[in-house]
Amino acid sequence: MAARERTFIMIKPDGVQRGLIGKIISRFEEKGFKLVAMKFMQASNELLEKHYADLAGRPFFPGLVRYMQLGPVVPMVWEGLNIVKTGRDIIGATNPMESAPGTLRGDLCIQVGRNIIHGSDSVPSAEKEIGLWFTDEELANYSMAMDSWIYEEN
Numbered sequence: 001m002a003a004r005e006r007t008f009i010m011i012k013p014d015g016v017q018r019g020l021i022g023k024i025i026s027r028f029e030e031k032g033f034k035l036v037a038m039k040f041m042q043a044s045n046e047l048l049e050k051h052y053a054d055l056a057g058r059p060f061f062p063g064l065v066r067y068m069q070l071g072p073v074v075p076m077v078w079e080g081l082n083i084v085k086t087g088r089d090i091i092g093a094t095n096p097m098e099s100a101p102g103t104l105r106g107d108l109c110i111q112v113g114r115n116i117i118h119g120s121d122s123v124p125s126a127e128k129e130i131g132l133w134f135t136d137e138e139l140a141n142y143s144m145a146m147d148s149w150i151y152e153e154n
Contacts, residue, residue, distance in 0.1 A: 007084045008120045008129035013071035015116035032150035033080035036140045042072050075133040091119045
């Protein structure tokens with residue numbers, strides 16, 4: 001079986017408020033990726049500051065943290081072959097105006113500050129973000145019956 005990795009994907013408050021949860025999840029499911037964890041929650045200031053720590057020195061940081069607390073978010077963990085890169089391809093560029101048609105941001109967003117979704121940008125970032133939002137016990141380990149229809153045998 002092909003080597004798999006995990007990524008962290010989070011639907012932001014604007015994606016939740018716009019009723020896009022199902023549409024976003026279906027894009028990853030239709031591709032063949034496996035959902036291994038998901039929550040619906042209001043993120044704390046502390047958690048968001050840890051999550052966005054690499055942006056702490058940027059002038060928009062306080063506004064980003066405030067914005068992310070305006071409503072619930074949907075943090076998720078997805079698993080699959082090359083999921084970090086492919087997940088970013090599904091999501092599109094950070095700036096929706098630079099996102100290709102067919103991507104989530106290209107089809108559903110207009111401005112950077114309301115770009116509906118976060119996706120890990122590397123495997124190390126994914127591991128860090130997954131560890132911030134989920135415990136090991138919250139990550140499901142299971143096989144999907146359709147795996148042989150998605151992945152070639154090695």
